[in-house]
Structures are given as C-alpha cells and as structure tokens.
Amino acid sequence: MIKVKNLKCGIRMVLEEIPYVQSVSLGIWVRAGARDESRELSGVSHFIEHMMFKGTEKRTAKEIAEDTDRISGQMNAFTGKEATCYYIKTLSSNAESAAEILSDMFMHSKFDKKEMAREKKVIYEEMKMVNDSPEDVAHDTICELVFKNNPLAKSILGTQSSLRGISRDMLKKYIEDEYTKDSVVVAVSGNFDEDAVCAVFEKELGGLKDKKLLKAYEEAPYKPSYKVIVKDIEQSHICLGTRGVKIDDDLYYALSLLSNIFGGTMSSRLFQNIREQKGLAYSVYSHMSSFSDMGYFNIYAGVAHNKIEAALLGIKGEISSLKNNFVTEDELSMAKEQLKGNYIFGQENINSRMFSAGKNMLILGRTFTMEEVIEEIDSVTMDEIRAAAEIISDISNYSAVIVTNEKINLKRIMSGL
Numbered sequence: 001m002i003k004v005k006n007l008k009c010g011i012r013m014v015l016e017e018i019p020y021v022q023s024v025s026l027g028i029w030v031r032a033g034a035r036d037e038s039r040e041l042s043g044v045s046h047f048i049e050h051m052m053f054k055g056t057e058k059r060t061a062k063e064i065a066e067d068t069d070r071i072s073g074q075m076n077a078f079t080g081k082e083a084t085c086y087y088i089k090t091l092s093s094n095a096e097s098a099a100e101i102l103s104d105m106f107m108h109s110k111f112d113k114k115e116m117a118r119e120k121k122v123i124y125e126e127m128k129m130v131n132d133s134p135e136d137v138a139h140d141t142i143c144e145l146v147f148k149n150n151p152l153a154k155s156i157l158g159t160q161s162s163l164r165g166i167s168r169d170m171l172k173k174y175i176e177d178e179y180t181k182d183s184v185v186v187a188v189s190g191n192f193d194e195d196a197v198c199a200v201f202e203k204e205l206g207g208l209k210d211k212k213l214l215k216a217y218e219e220a221p222y223k224p225s226y227k228v229i230v231k232d233i234e235q236s237h238i239c240l241g242t243r244g245v246k247i248d249d250d251l252y253y254a255l256s257l258l259s260n261i262f263g264g265t266m267s268s269r270l271f272q273n274i275r276e277q278k279g280l281a282y283s284v285y286s287h288m289s290s291f292s293d294m295g296y297f298n299i300y301a302g303v304a305h306n307k308i309e310a311a312l313l314g315i316k317g318e319i320s321s322l323k324n325n326f327v328t329e330d331e332l333s334m335a336k337e338q339l340k341g342n343y344i345f346g347q348e349n350i351n352s353r354m355f356s357a358g359k360n361m362l363i364l365g366r367t368f369t370m371e372e373v374i375e376e377i378d379s380v381t382m383d384e385i386r387a388a389a390e391i392i393s394d395i396s397n398y399s400a401v402i403v404t405n406e407k408i409n410l411k412r413i414m415s416g417l
Helices: 044-051 061-070 092-108 113-131 134-146 160-164 168-178 194-204 252-263 269-277 305-324 329-347 350-364 370-378 382-392 410-415
Strands: 002-006 012-017 023-030 074-079 084-091 184-190 226-230 236-243 281-290 295-303 399-404
Touching (some): 012 194, 012 350, 023 092, 023 350, 044 074, 044 113, 061 074, 061 092, 092 184, 092 194, 113 134, 113 160, 113 168, 134 226, 134 236, 134 399, 184 350, 236 305, 252 281, 252 305, 252 329, 252 370, 252 382, 305 399, 305 410, 329 370, 399 410
Parallel strands (some): 012 184, 226 399
Antiparallel strands (some): 002 012, 023 084, 023 184, 074 084, 236 295, 236 399, 281 295
C-alpha cells in the first residue's frame, strides 16, 4: 500500500513499504527540467544533476562514491523534460544512511567552479556521443518538430554554447527558484523504517524555499514539418511523429494499447509488415510519450538508403489500416495482456515502483495502486481505441525526420504518400 505523508518541513513523502524484500529505493524528485529553462540556461537542469555528485560541504566527490559503496548502494540520477530525479538503492539496513547521503548532495553541494569547468567538458563529450548516434539524433529532432515553439521542444543536454555560458551564480539562482518545497517529492519503496527515514528528510530538506513562481506555457499551434539531416552513415533513420495525449488524458491507456498493437512488439502490425513481410528494416517500432499537458506518438525505422520511400509507403499503409482494417478484438485482448504484463514485471523491481510513485505524485499529485492500473487497462473499450486511432491515423498530421547520407526532398516524399 502506498502512503502519502506531508512532513512538518513542507516536503511530500510517498512511502511504499514492502516487508518481504531486503532492499529499499529512495528518490528525491524535483519538478524542474528542460521545459523550465530559458534559452540562456538551456541544459542547466541536466548540468545541476551532474554537479550534485561533485562534492558537498562535508564530502568530496570521491567520498560520496565511497560512502555509497560502503552501504552497498547504487546511486544515480536522470533529467527529463519536466522532472529531475536523484536516487539510491541499497539494503534495508542502510536506508537511513542512504537518505542522509542523498540529502547531503541535494542540499549542500558546493558547485565548485573548477569542478563545474571540468564537468562541462564531460557533458560536451556526452553531446558528441548523442550526435554520433543517428537514431538518437532522429528521436531528439522529431520531438523538436512535434513540439516546435513549445517548451517541450527544448533539448535536455542544451548546447555547447549555452552550457559554456552558465556561471555558478546562474546555476545557484536556478536551484533557488526551481528546487522549492512545493516542487519536491521524496519517494521511498521497499523495506524500511518509516519514522527513521522520514526523520532524516525532515531534518535535512527544510531549508528549501516554500514555493516557486508558476509558469504559463502557451500552447503553440501544431503544424507538421520535415527535416533531413545528412551524415556519413551506413543506414537511414526515419522518425515520424504527431501530437498524442497528456499523461492523465482519458485516452492515455487506449493510445498505449493502440501503440502496442501498431508497433510495440514483434507481433505488431508495423514489425510484421515492414520487417517480416517486406524485409525493409531491422529495427522498426512505435511508442508514445506523455507529459503533464500534452504528448506525442512516434514511429521509427532504420532502413537502407535506397529503401526510404518503400519504408515510408509501408508505414503509411499501416497508418491507413487503422481506419480501413481496424483493430480486432483479438488484437486488443492480446495488447491488454502485454501491457499488464509489462507493468507487473516492472512492479517487481523496487526502483521501478519508486519511479512510478514519485513521478505520479510529482506530476499528477496522486499515486495509483497496481489494481487501479490493471483495471484501467482492462476497461479500455473498442470505442476508445477508435477515438485513439483518430489521433494518429492521419498521415498529413505527421512531422518527419530522416538522418541519411545525402540530401533528399523529404517534403515531396511525404506529400506523395
């Protein structure tokens, strides 16, 4: 059972005690990510995430790592479009120590100028690594096109230019403004002493500012666009994307199921047509991503350079079939079992449980039991699948990106489909 508790210091705790395991996962979630950044501060959320590991007032970076190893801990963090999470997984007996290390990093990181300069170089290499992965480039670019002129289009890494310009004062000011009590959730899942763990966070997290200023995100009208990126590569990478649904939309589970049927598994329509029947791609799939106020649906295929048009025709055929050759009851039933299975498998990992509870409380202000999620999936009707299909079945609503070895007229190809 998941318990929500408000500490006296103003921090929300999401607690899920699982007495039959011998481990615990603790995460501090912050509702601050790429979408919250100005152009000048592009990449600052991700930069802060890196810098949290680089030393506090009482621990060096090496001592943070050693103290984590000393309690058999596994520590990491990640930054997204609208949230950042810092977490430790450890043995149940070390839960309080893990909470103290996490809180020390979160509240007392030094942000040493020399360390900042060093870590910027590390992130420059991370940018190069992403740029050297054409599949990653395609996915990042389709997100930028689908959310063009919207904060969700912003890069999580930022640019070398923006990162170079971020000073210590700018970084500290961003933390002061964004890392506030109303924007922080602590999630704990596993076997732990609730009072002892809460006491650590009660003591350590009280110094945050109470509230941050709410931002108004203007909805920019969506207009499909196309982009070709030329690289010296051996395979072309195609991404088609269109607007989807927000995370608490009534059609969230319906679109999740439809994405599974369309391109989520080896038995999906996209995989069977593009790879198995036509032999056009090794990797081909679809997926959806949802945020607090909107989302997008994405189709990816890696194909030979001379098979781009054939692959796009095949994908178009599958998109059209959502109207002409609609989903069968058997497909829906199978997709429900797959979605439930994936969810339940994830719930058998305490990190996954902590991620789910923390993110839902941070973004939606509530948590969901396993039974509620299973019921939501099971209750999806064929009419809801039809409504979800209306969102993604019009090829004219898709933006497109191709990373390939020479310039092509993508707009002509898309218009001719």
